[in-house]
Amino acid sequence: MSGIDATQIVLASRPDGRPTTDNFRLETTSLPAISPGQLLLRTDYLSLDPYMRGRMSGAKSYAEPTPVGGLMEGSGVATVLESKHPDFREGDVVLARTGWRTHAVSDAAGLRKLDDTLAPVTTALGVLGMPGFTAYSGMKMIGKPKQGDTVVVAAASGPVGSLVGQIAKRAGARSVGIAGGKEKCAFAKSMFGFDEVVDHKSADFAQQLAEVCPKGIDVYFENVGGAVWQAVLPLLNTYARVPVCGLISQYNSFPAGDSQALLAQTMHTVLARSLTLRGYINSEFAGELYPSFLGEIGGAVASGEIRYREDFIDGLENAPVGLIGLLEGNNFGKLIVRVNVR
Amino acid sequence: MSGIDATQIVLASRPDGRPTTDNFRLETTSLPAISPGQLLLRTDYLSLDPYMRGRMSGAKSYAEPTPVGGLMEGSGVATVLESKHPDFREGDVVLARTGWRTHAVSDAAGLRKLDDTLAPVTTALGVLGMPGFTAYSGMKMIGKPKQGDTVVVAAASGPVGSLVGQIAKRAGARSVGIAGGKEKCAFAKSMFGFDEVVDHKSADFAQQLAEVCPKGIDVYFENVGGAVWQAVLPLLNTYARVPVCGLISQYNSFPAGDSQALLAQTMHTVLARSLTLRGYINSEFAGELYPSFLGEIGGAVASGEIRYREDFIDGLENAPVGLIGLLEGNNFGKLIVRVNVR
Numbered sequence: 001m002s003g004i005d006a007t008q009i010v011l012a013s014r015p016d017g018r019p020t021t022d023n024f025r026l027e028t029t030s031l032p033a034i035s036p037g038q039l040l041l042r043t044d045y046l047s048l049d050p051y052m053r054g055r056m057s058g059a060k061s062y063a064e065p066t067p068v069g070g071l072m073e074g075s076g077v078a079t080v081l082e083s084k085h086p087d088f089r090e091g092d093v094v095l096a097r098t099g100w101r102t103h104a105v106s107d108a109a110g111l112r113k114l115d116d117t118l119a120p121v122t123t124a125l126g127v128l129g130m131p132g133f134t135a136y137s138g139m140k141m142i143g144k145p146k147q148g149d150t151v152v153v154a155a156a157s158g159p160v161g162s163l164v165g166q167i168a169k170r171a172g173a174r175s176v177g178i179a180g181g182k183e184k185c186a187f188a189k190s191m192f193g194f195d196e197v198v199d200h201k202s203a204d205f206a207q208q209l210a211e212v213c214p215k216g217i218d219v220y221f222e223n224v225g226g227a228v229w230q231a232v233l234p235l236l237n238t239y240a241r242v243p244v245c246g247l248i249s250q251y252n253s254f255p256a257g258d259s260q261a262l263l264a265q266t267m268h269t270v271l272a273r274s275l276t277l278r279g280y281i282n283s284e285f286a287g288e289l290y291p292s293f294l295g296e297i298g299g300a301v302a303s304g305e306i307r308y309r310e311d312f313i314d315g316l317e318n319a320p321v322g323l324i325g326l327l328e329g330n331n332f333g334k335l336i337v338r339v340n341v342r
Numbered sequence: 343m344s345g346i347d348a349t350q351i352v353l354a355s356r357p358d359g360r361p362t363t364d365n366f367r368l369e370t371t372s373l374p375a376i377s378p379g380q381l382l383l384r385t386d387y388l389s390l391d392p393y394m395r396g397r398m399s400g401a402k403s404y405a406e407p408t409p410v411g412g413l414m415e416g417s418g419v420a421t422v423l424e425s426k427h428p429d430f431r432e433g434d435v436v437l438a439r440t441g442w443r444t445h446a447v448s449d450a451a452g453l454r455k456l457d458d459t460l461a462p463v464t465t466a467l468g469v470l471g472m473p474g475f476t477a478y479s480g481m482k483m484i485g486k487p488k489q490g491d492t493v494v495v496a497a498a499s500g501p502v503g504s505l506v507g508q509i510a511k512r513a514g515a516r517s518v519g520i521a522g523g524k525e526k527c528a529f530a531k532s533m534f535g536f537d538e539v540v541d542h543k544s545a546d547f548a549q550q551l552a553e554v555c556p557k558g559i560d561v562y563f564e565n566v567g568g569a570v571w572q573a574v575l576p577l578l579n580t581y582a583r584v585p586v587c588g589l590i591s592q593y594n595s596f597p598a599g600d601s602q603a604l605l606a607q608t609m610h611t612v613l614a615r616s617l618t619l620r621g622y623i624n625s626e627f628a629g630e631l632y633p634s635f636l637g638e639i640g641g642a643v644a645s646g647e648i649r650y651r652e653d654f655i656d657g658l659e660n661a662p663v664g665l666i667g668l669l670e671g672n673n674f675g676k677l678i679v680r681v682n683v684r
Contacts, residue, residue, distance in 0.1 A: 222609075225606070225609050226606075229609070244609065244612050244613050245613070246613065247606075247609055247610060247613055250606045250609070250610065262604070262605040263571075263604040263605040263608055264567070264568075264589075264592045266605055266608070267564075267567050267571070267586065267589055267592070268589060268592065269621075270586050270619055270620075270621040271586050271587070271588065271589055271621040272621070273621065274620075274621045274622050274623060274626060275619075275620070275621050276618065276619070276620045276621075277612055277617075277618070277619040277620075278612075278616075278617070278618045278619075279611075279612040279613040279614070279615065279616045279617050279618075280616050281616060284616060
């Protein structure tokens with residue numbers, strides 16, 4: 001097979017605050033014919049994740065920013081269309097860093113073959129992939145929930161929060177979720193077994209949270225920041241653990257100057273309650289924990305003991321709108337773009 | 343011996359911001375004759391420490407606030423004047439929670455006999471007491487300096503900071519101190535062997551700090567907060583550890599509303615650099631570490647390998663001015679009031 005035309009989405013410009021569709025550009029590019037050791041991939045599913053907002057910014061974080069004009073980064077589930085690599089054959093389904101494109105040429109670095117006999121391949125983008133491992137490793141290495149603890153997590157219906165809540169329950173802890181809107185709260189409670197779910201859009205959210213945490217909070221899994229953190233802070237118990245895996249509320253913009261003394265209050269509480277705040281990227285723990293994650297959570301997903309929710313968008317061209325909505329909290333579960341499947 | 347008159351200092355009113363001498367009141371009180379199991383103590387030396395500001399406030403922190411009209415809390419070195427307790431005899435010198443008073447009746451709970459053959463008894467209030475153990479336990483349990491690390495600590499000439507710097511050096515790390523004023527910086531460098539000491543009163547303090555930390559910061563021992571934290575934050579390396587043992591810059595008052603987005607920046611850095619922030623009170627680690635602290639640091643003090651500095655004030659009546667000055671950073675070393683010794 002000679003080269004193939006691929007559609008891709010690049011970063012047209014850096015967003016100032018909330019991204020708009022103008023920050024993205026759809027392009028057609030011609031892929032070269034593959035060389036020995038390479039594969040031609042067809043992207044079936046593309047994962048949309050909050051970290052993508054960080055790559056769109058110019059500031060260096062734990063990863064380099066995407067250059068303007070560069071391909072939007074991302075992971076996908078892909079089918080091997082053609083292989084000149086000894087370990088893969090046509091028809092294999094793999095997890096790959098495809099980026100936001102319909103087809104990609106790969107040298108097989110970092111590819112993982114997927115098996116759909118235990119769970120659908122899309123779970124490799126969610127509950128059995130990076131988001132799931134983020135929840136699992138943060139809880140195992142930092143949160144360390146114990147019998148009787150109260151564990152609180154926001155974005156409770158999403159791929160990270162929903163697994164945090166279920167891991168808390170498996171450890172014998174009470175799980176308290178936070179989500180936006182009544183419908184999402186009810187869904188998170190019934191679907192993922194949270195003991196309580198509080199709506200952060202309620203006017204008396206902080207009071208409601210305090211009421212459902214009468215014994216305080218022992219583990220707060222931080223993935224949003226902002227107003228939720230302000231409500232959680234006074235409820236944290238001595239020696240509480242705070243894995244910090246995300247701060248989606250401040251990805252589009254830092255809060256304005258009305259955050260009077262907020263840092264001083266946070267630091268005071270860190271000191272007065274002997275708190276542990278620990279930022280992390282899931283990859284830090286992959287070497288140590290990934291096999292046990294796939295064993296434990298993979299088994300529990302296969303048996304139905306652990307539940308998950310996936311939301312689908314059709315067509316690569318709709319990925320920008322999907323990501324913008326994700327940052328606003330519009331989706332319920334793991335957000336996935338169907339690229340070459342319908 | 344029948345009862346004795348004691349002079350004491352009580353909390354006259356709660357300070358609003360920086361304490362003034364009006365917040366304290368000197369009183370004379372008559373102590374009862376001691377009963378079986380009790381001791382009469384004469385306070386020789388009283389320790390002044392930043393935590394005392396916290397007790398003067400109404401807000402509950404890790405300890406209950408001192409009631410208005412109540413005795414100012416504190417530890418002292420005391421001599422046993424009279425004993426009806428089998429474990430102590432007249433003339434014994436002890437470490438005791440005397441409070442701010444010239445004499446005290448004790449039931450011996452928490453008393454520790456002091457031996458001045460290895461080091462002066464006043465060291466039990468500083469390098470071989472609570473401040474020293476705060477430095478030791480925070481570094482052993484949280485900071486964990488390694489060969490080649492850069493360790494930064496503020497209040498570098500004080501009892502905690504000076505030992506943090508020396509423990510860093512013993513671990514093979516570079517030690518960078520922060521202190522207020524040229525004289526104090528020069529003193530900290532020559533006395534405690536800091537590789538560099540930066541003056542936080544310099545107009546270009548943050549830039550100077552960056553220049554002396556060309557490889558970033560691996561351990562920041564937080565005892566001040568505020569502007570120093572702002573200067574440290576961008577220099578913290580991935581996986582940096584931040585033991586939080588004090589925040590003296592915000593004890594008198596939280597900063598005003600110009601702290602725009604500071605909390606968001608801190609949380610962003612916690613996430614982006616996988617930082618560990620851990621608040622602690624030294625007592626958390628006492629059971630596990632106090633014997634090794636006394637062995638290791640006690641031995642090194644006796645041999646002269648570890649150095650310390652004590653500043654003295656004469657007379658209990660001058661303790662309020664001493665504490666007020668301590669909170670302003672006026673003292674160089676461990677601040678001690680000579681109560682019944684001259």
